[in-house]
Amino acid sequence: MNGDAYNHADGSSQAAKRYKSQRSLGHSDPARQHPDFWYQDGSVVIEIDLTRFCLHQSTLQKHSAYFSALFRGKGKSKSDGRAYHELEGGEPSQNGHIPVYHVCETTADDFVALLTVIEQPIKYAEEVPPLSILAGVLRSAGALSFTAQRKWAERTFERMWPAAFDTLTDEVIPNASTALTLARTCGVRNVQKRASYELLRMPTFGQSIATVLDTVQVGRRGRADATDLEALPHADLLRLVHAREQLCLAWAEAAGKAPTDLACPRGTQTQTSTERGSCASMDVDRMHSRWAELVHTNGLFAQWMADPLMGLQKLVDIPWKDEGFCKRCVSARRNEWEELRRKLWNNLDVWLELPTAADSE
Structure with missing residues (x-):
């Protein structure tokens, strides 16, 4: 626009x-x-x-x-x-x-x-x-x-609220609700996306319970108080709820249990495990055990439930090779998690009903 x-x-x-x-x-x-x-x-x-x-x-x-x-x-x-x-x-x-x-x-x-x-x-x-x-x-x-x-x-x-995928970190940018309201008012699409993402990973979307309840009541009455930039409109709250539901489902599927469905690439090779060393992914029980320890017992799964994009990055960063997984297994799984991260980031455009680039011109 x-x-x-x-x-x-x-x-x-x-x-x-x-x-x-x-x-x-x-x-x-x-x-x-x-x-x-x-x-x-x-x-x-x-x-x-x-x-x-x-x-x-x-x-x-x-x-x-x-x-x-x-x-x-x-x-x-x-x-x-x-x-x-x-x-x-x-x-x-x-x-x-x-x-x-x-x-x-x-x-x-x-x-x-x-x-x-x-x-x-x-x-x-x-x-x-x-x-x-x-x-x-x-x-x-x-x-x-x-x-x-x-x-x-x-x-x-836009520099203050970058929307590029490679700018995402686990450090939350403050004042997201103010930025989102301003970006919507002025039609700055990229800021809308980053500010919405920051709200998604905050408890109650960065709103106090009283503010959320007041905003819902305002939404039901069909009007909004434009003087309070911190109070998100009812429509934005619904978009955030929908997007968080989708992100939580994706995180549960990706990290809820050990990814045993991906076969070790070395399993089809002619070398024996003695010659190459065994890979932890070939031992299902061992894999479940290590996954439970590294992802669930250590709190990683619960900690990143509201922010699967950074949760997936934490999975990528775990030193899986030190846990007995071969280089090819590690590479395959990291590529899969990185691809899912990008897919979720792109899906936010749809879940948050963001304007297209053409709409912003």
Whole structure:
């Protein structure tokens, strides 16, 4: 999905109503000047949520197709919740009155995050921004068509939540529910997958029991509280439950019992076991015994029940050769577990109902 093509109708309408309501309370002009983004030599004032920003028109139209189009349509007002030009008055300045534009497509906080990144490009090119800054840029850059900043925010977000198979480790990335909600809102597919995976391997999907129960009740009522990013929507909880069921079934089948169905590749060779040495897989009782000790008694099976992808990696990492299994047996089984890991990772796309790559364009 194109980052500049969000459907902001509901948010814009709510912002417009909020603006009109605030305007009607007490003062004819209750807006305040932002303490940091009020430039004395600014040429245009942008008002969002009763906060005014005195900025350089040339900078805004350089970065934003939204503002470029808005300024070309100077003098045309809109009352449908989108931006409009204040035709009368304006903001007094040392150079006379400058035009004021009211913008309802984003929030003041998100706009501040966007301006902060534009003002300090070198800083944020060298360090990872706080999630609050990144979220604000993603939302406001998408809403106001700041294409370059939107792409930067997407790339940064995806680096924080990589979806490549070879980036998986047993270290859980925190704040997954916030990341998932933000990724769904902004259409960042790869982050949706990694954040969902992190939630899958957390107890109660990283939610408190009270939060989960509240979310289920909200789902039944058919509405959601968008102010609480930590509370996962009912639909996401159902997707996670389904995906975890599938992963647990795969783990039980792969690690529940010793894999005695795979014959030792050396068993068909002409050399005798005396010449080559015996392989533990040729002794079924011995294999069951070692499997029970290494996988079950040691707690590996239970520990990785919620994270079979890393559980399978732990099986791969066991020094099976030291346990008496031949090199070919070890290689065959490790290849089988690696193939299953990749298959499960790919299946998450279906189980989690993730958008396809085409949907994200």
